[in-house]
Amino acid sequence: MGDAAHVHSPAGGQGMNTGLVDAVFLGRSLASVVRGERPESALDAYEQMRRPAAAQVLQLAGMLTRIATMRSASQRAVRNAVLSLFRVLPPARRKLLMNLSGLGRKSLAVVPGRV
Numbered sequence: 674m675g676d677a678a679h680v681h682s683p684a685g686g687q688g689m690n691t692g693l694v695d696a697v698f699l700g701r702s703l704a705s706v707v708r709g710e711r712p713e714s715a716l717d718a719y720e721q722m723r724r725p726a727a728a729q730v731l732q733l734a735g736m737l738t739r740i741a742t743m744r745s746a747s748q749r750a751v752r753n754a755v756l757s758l759f760r761v762l763p764p765a766r767r768k769l770l771m772n773l774s775g776l777g778r779k780s781l782a783v784v785p786g787r788v
């Protein structure tokens with residue numbers, strides 16, 4: 674879990690958030706198996722849920738890095754115009770923020786139990 678499983682560019686600031694969700698998911702899963710509430714096979718859900726989340730984070734961080742490091746002045750002008758739309762389109766801004774924070778992913782909801 675954490676950067677050991679999905680190291681990526683810090684663009685977007687998602688690494689710690691993603692690692693914390695990994696830890697909560699795996700901690701809850703391990704606790705429920707140790708307590709005998711769920712079978713060992715329930716641990717397979719960790720990879721099923723967290724690998725796609727890690728893939729999304731890598732994709733978004735890679736895209737943000739490419740956008741942030743554009744060299745051509747014309748590309749940067751288009752980028753800045755598009756980014757300014759986020760200020761006037763609250764639903765788009767909210768979607769981006771939910772993605773960056775990891776709150777838009779449902780993985781924690783599927784593992785019952787206490788943190």
Ligand SMILES: Cc1cc2nc3c(=O)[nH]c(=O)nc-3n(C[C@H](O)[C@H](O)[C@H](O)COP(=O)(O)OP(=O)(O)OC[C@H]3O[C@@H](n4cnc5c(N)ncnc54)[C@H](O)[C@@H]3O)c2cc1C
Pocket residue numbers: 674675676677683685686687688689690691692
């Ligand atoms: C510039 C920058 C800005 C960032 N900003 C954000 C942000 O705003 N929001 C966000 O969510 N994330 C951000 N991140 C990412 C975040 O810092 C990392 O995703 C997070 O620290 C990863 O935590 P981790 O515990 O998985 O790994 P690490 O923090 O790398 O911890 C691993 C630990 O294991 C130790 N270790 C390694 N090998 C061994 C060994 N053999 N034996 C014992 N110990 C060992 C290391 O010394 C280290 O202390 C940023 C990263 C950078 C570089």
